[in-house]
Amino acid sequence: MLRSLRARLTGAVMLPLAALVVIFGGIACWVIFKTASMSSDRMLIGSVRTLSVALDAEPDMRSRLVPLAVQLQQRSQPITFYSVHHGGALVAGSAALTPPPDYDPSGRVIDRHPPATFPDTYRKTRLYRGYVDPKDADTVLQAAYLWDGKLAGKSARIATEIRLLKGDRTPTIVQVADYDDDRRAYIFSQCLQVIGGGILILMIAVLLFYEAITWGLKPFSALTEQVEKARLDPPAHFRLAQSPETPREAMSFIVAFNALMARMENATESLRQFTTNASHQMRTPLAIARMHLGLLDRFGPDSPQGRTALQDISHAVQSLERLLQQLISLARTSEQAIDPAMSFDLVATATNVLDERLGHLSTFDIDLIYEQDEEGAIAVKGHPLLAAELITNLLDNAVRYNRPGGSVVIRLGRGGGRGRIEIEDDGPGIPEEHRDRVWERFYRGAAENDQVGSGLGLSIVRSLAERMGASVSLNNGANGCGLCARVEFQEAA
Amino acid sequence: MRVMIVEDDPRLAHGMEALLNAAGFSVDILSSGEEALHIAESVPYAAIILDLGLPDLDGLEVLQQLRRRSVSTPILISTARDSLADRVDGLDKGADDYLAKPFHLRELESRVRALARRGQGTPDPVLKVGSLTLDRSSRTVCLNEITLELRRRELAVLETLMGRPGKIVTKERLAAEVFNFNDAVAPNALEVYVARLRRKLIPDGPVIRTVRGLGYMIEVK
Numbered sequence: 218m219l220r221s222l223r224a225r226l227t228g229a230v231m232l233p234l235a236a237l238v239v240i241f242g243g244i245a246c247w248v249i250f251k252t253a254s255m256s257s258d259r260m261l262i263g264s265v266r267t268l269s270v271a272l273d274a275e276p277d278m279r280s281r282l283v284p285l286a287v288q289l290q291q292r293s294q295p296i297t298f299y300s301v302h303h304g305g306a307l308v309a310g311s312a313a314l315t316p317p318p319d320y321d322p323s324g325r326v327i328d329r330h331p332p333a334t335f336p337d338t339y340r341k342t343r344l345y346r347g348y349v350d351p352k353d354a355d356t357v358l359q360a361a362y363l364w365d366g367k368l369a370g371k372s373a374r375i376a377t378e379i380r381l382l383k384g385d386r387t388p389t390i391v392q393v394a395d396y397d398d399d400r401r402a403y404i405f406s407q408c409l410q411v412i413g414g415g416i417l418i419l420m421i422a423v424l425l426f427y428e429a430i431t432w433g434l435k436p437f438s439a440l441t442e443q444v445e446k447a448r449l450d451p452p453a454h455f456r457l458a459q460s461p462e463t464p465r466e467a468m469s470f471i472v473a474f475n476a477l478m479a480r481m482e483n484a485t486e487s488l489r490q491f492t493t494n495a496s497h498q499m500r501t502p503l504a505i506a507r508m509h510l511g512l513l514d515r516f517g518p519d520s521p522q523g524r525t526a527l528q529d530i531s532h533a534v535q536s537l538e539r540l541l542q543q544l545i546s547l548a549r550t551s552e553q554a555i556d557p558a559m560s561f562d563l564v565a566t567a568t569n570v571l572d573e574r575l576g577h578l579s580t581f582d583i584d585l586i587y588e589q590d591e592e593g594a595i596a597v598k599g600h601p602l603l604a605a606e607l608i609t610n611l612l613d614n615a616v617r618y619n620r621p622g623g624s625v626v627i628r629l630g631r632g633g634g635r636g637r638i639e640i641e642d643d644g645p646g647i648p649e650e651h652r653d654r655v656w657e658r659f660y661r662g663a664a665e666n667d668q669v670g671s672g673l674g675l676s677i678v679r680s681l682a683e684r685m686g687a688s689v690s691l692n693n694g695a696n697g698c699g700l701c702a703r704v705e706f707q708e709a710a
Numbered sequence: 711m712r713v714m715i716v717e718d719d720p721r722l723a724h725g726m727e728a729l730l731n732a733a734g735f736s737v738d739i740l741s742s743g744e745e746a747l748h749i750a751e752s753v754p755y756a757a758i759i760l761d762l763g764l765p766d767l768d769g770l771e772v773l774q775q776l777r778r779r780s781v782s783t784p785i786l787i788s789t790a791r792d793s794l795a796d797r798v799d800g801l802d803k804g805a806d807d808y809l810a811k812p813f814h815l816r817e818l819e820s821r822v823r824a825l826a827r828r829g830q831g832t833p834d835p836v837l838k839v840g841s842l843t844l845d846r847s848s849r850t851v852c853l854n855e856i857t858l859e860l861r862r863r864e865l866a867v868l869e870t871l872m873g874r875p876g877k878i879v880t881k882e883r884l885a886a887e888v889f890n891f892n893d894a895v896a897p898n899a900l901e902v903y904v905a906r907l908r909r910k911l912i913p914d915g916p917v918i919r920t921v922r923g924l925g926y927m928i929e930v931k
Contacts, residue, residue: 493793497763500790501719504812508725511815515732522728529721 223430231423238415246408253404255335257395261376262333262347262361264290264297264393269361269378270353272301272389283309290393298368298394304387313369316390317377324388325358325381332360333376356380358388365397372397436464440471454482498540502533509533543673546606547680557684560709561601562594563636564629570608571627583616584624595629597636597706599685604706607681610674611640611702619644623699635705643699652691678702711756711826711869712736712887716746716772717788718765726759726818733819734849734865736890743767747775754886755783756826759818762789762800770803777804784825788813823847830873837872840916840931844872853915860910863888867903871918871928880925 267290271282287309290297300310304322319329332347345351346360354360359379366375375394382389440457447455455478457471509526516522571587578585615625619642628639647655654660655675682689687706694701713735717723720741727737735756740746743764750758758776762769773785784806789796792810800808806828807821823846827833837844841854849865851858860868866888871879881900888903889895896902904926908918917929 493791497790500811501722504790505719505721505725507812508722508729508815512725512728515815516728522732525724525728529725532721 223427223434226430227423227427230426231419234422235419238419242412242415245411246404249407249411250404253400253407257400258333258363258374258376259335261297261363261374261393261395262335264299265361265376265378265391266347268299268301268393269357269380269391270348272391273353273356273380273382298373300392302390302392308389310392314375314392314394316392317364317366317375320379320390322387327358328360330359330362330364333363356382366394368394368396374400436460436462436467440467454478495540495544499537502536502540505533506530506537540673543677546610547673547677549603549606555600555603557600557603558598558686559600560596561599561604563597563604563638563706564589564593564595566601566604567608567627567629567638570605570612574609574612578612578616581616581619582621583619585616586624586626588626588628590628590630595631595636596709597687598709599687599706603681603685607678607687607704608638608640610678610681611704614674615640615642615644615700615702618642619699631708634708636708637703637705639701639703641694641699641701643694643696646694646698646700647691655691678704711866712738712753712890713822713826714746714750714753714755714758714783715739716743716758716764716769717741717761718763719761729815729819730822733823734862734869735822736866736888736893738890738892741765743769743772746772747779750776750781750783751779754883756829756887757822758783758785759822760785760787760805762787762791762796770800773800773803773805782829784829786821786825788818820847832873837869839872839875839928842872842911842915844869853911858910861903861906863899863903864907864910867900868907871926875916875928876930878921878925878927882925884925 267286268283271286272279274282287299290299298311298314300312300314301308302316305316328346342349346354346357348354348357357378358381359377361376361378363374363376366373368375373394373396375392377390377392379388379390381387439460439462443457456475459468459471463471506529509529512522513526513530516526518524518527568587571585575585612625612627619625623643626639626641628641630637630639656679657676660676679689682704685706687704689702689704692701692703693699711734713730715723715726715730715737717726717739718741720739723739723741727739730737738749738753738755740749741764743766746758746760760769760773764772767775769787769789773787776783776785785804786807786809787800787805788809788811789800790811797808797810806825809818809821823835827835827846835845835847837846843852844850844865845852846869851860851865851868867884870884870887884900885895888900904918904920911918916931919927919929921927
């Protein structure tokens with residue numbers, strides 16, 4: 218999704234932070250709404266009481282106080298509307314501000330509506346129906362309360378108080394009102410400031426965080442730079458270098474990367490070694506073939522040089538053929554489709570190989586002897602194709618590197634949870650000090666030059682055996698001469 | 711001229727031998743490094759062809775040993791290893807030339823001839839004494855621009871003598887350069903070849919003089 222790590226991290230941190238800002242902004246707006254509503258309610262109630270107390274004064278005082286109260290009210294912001302009705306008739310103020318619909322001019326019900334109250338402040342003042350002085354509340358029929366009504370068709374907040382003035386039979390109703398839209402506009406502008414502030418803070422935070430991550434990721438971009446430089450101009454052994462600033466989090470990556478590089482170098486090196494050896498091995502027969510073809514060309518096929526040349530060319534071609542075969546079977550040892558742990562009969566596989574190779578091997582002057590400890594199949598773990606390849610290689614070696622008139626014994630047996638095959642010759646053998654090296658690819662013994670060999674046979678045997686979980690060992694022959702190759706397979710359950 | 715081939719593959723060695731024989735060289739084949747070290751010191755080879763993949767010693771080791779024993783014979787390395795590092799290493803350890811397997815016959819011939827000339831300090835392929843010329847590349851001898859028919863051995867003897875005009879070449883040296891270890895040589899073989907040569911150089915060719923008890927010398931007039 219997000220390809221940039223910096224964007225991901227910024228997103229991961231900033232989205233919850235944005236949610237917090239939204240929640241906080243909501244709370245702030247709610248508080249603003251409550252505070253603003255309450256303070257304008259207080260102002261309305263305060264105004265209505267001031268006017269109401271002024272009306273409650275003695276008639277001579279009243280004529281002076283009421284205009285003063287009205288004037289004071291009109292000078293403060295927001296500008297409110299007021300009305301005073303005596304019974305149903307408007308006495309003063311704006312006619313639009315009519316008494317509430319449930320107003321009953323003849324009614325004497327006290328406090329039909331619950332009087333307006335406000336949350337206590339830390340200073341507790343005892344109030345008598347909204348007044349500090351209880352005498353002010355004496356003539357109050359309905360203590361000041363707030364309701365939502367209409368003023369000239371627009372919704373408004375209205376504070377109402379009703380008094381039965383001294384010596385009067387008809388109640389006087391005092392009202393102060395303010396349009397709701399004024400109040401809303403005020404709250405809206407406040408909330409807008411809060412939200413704007415939140416967004417600004419969020420943006421600054423994103424910017425700071427993004428820069429901080431860029432700074433924090435610098436060691437990684439330094440690593441990337443190293444790799445990029447190595448890609449453009451590949452050094453022989455590339456390793457990521459550490460510096461004192463390299464963070465601990467990058468260390469495991471560097472270690473893993475370098476280990477991977479080392480493994481790849483090893484693999485490349487062994488492949489290089491292999492191709493070098495293989496091409497080296499091909500060049501000698503090729504050189505012989507080319508040399509003798511040149512001689513044939515120069516001296517003709519009937520000359521003594523020409524006659525040996527023909528033989529030598531055919532020998533060189535045989536060498537190449539065998540090398541090619543061996544390379545193919547070496548490739549087969551690592552074929553993935555083969556299950557190297559299935560159960561098969563070692564006896565059947567060995568006799569099949571003998572049947573198959575008998576024609577080819579009879580051109581050598583060698584006695585082949587087959588021995589089996591006890592009758593019956595020997596079921597072992599491995600794969601018949603791989604095992605056949607292995608036995609073929611050992612058998613060919615035993616025959617090929619034997620002395621003329623020698624013999625090769627193929628011996629099968631079982632014991633100790635293992636099935637084994639031994640192929641023993643009575644040829645020159647391999648000196649013990651060289652036995653470790655014969656497993657190497659392309660290693661060839663000193664006495665082998667006359668034979669068509671590739672130097673791959675035993676290394677193929679070993680890798681086949683390893684693949685099947687079998688073990689191979691080379692020992693002296695039974696009579697002290699020759700070589701006995703023993704392969705032990707795990708017996709199948 | 712005599713060349714030593716140190717090569718462990720007998721088929722390749724015999725091919726090279728057939729080739730170089732036809733080119734007028736007498737050839738010894740050795741298949742082990744130890745042997746080569748022994749023999750190279752005592753025989754005046756014109757060149758040594760050295761394979762690096764020997765069964766007993768590494769070819770480069772043989773090369774170093776030869777140079778350490780101050781054998782100054784030109785050495786041509788012939789090997790299947792042909793990476794730059796191998797070639798440089800071989801040349802830096804004292805080889806004179808490098809030929810990667812598989813190689814072409816004519817290239818091998820020419821390189822051996824060139825090495826032999828360089829080793830003798832006679833870079834011109836044509837040797838000249840008076841009116842007698844010997845082209846070592848085409849194996850032809852001319853006297854007053856008339857081609858002389860010479861046998862292989864006669865040519866070899868003449869080549870050796872003309873390589874050092876006016877200087878005595880001992881019989882042993884001459885024999886060592888003309889015959890290889892496998893040649894069945896009659897005791898008076900050299901005298902026979904020299905006598906035949908003298909006859910063919912009459913009347914106006916240079917004279918081959920016998921210095922009694924020492925050897926032979928071709929005269930420069």
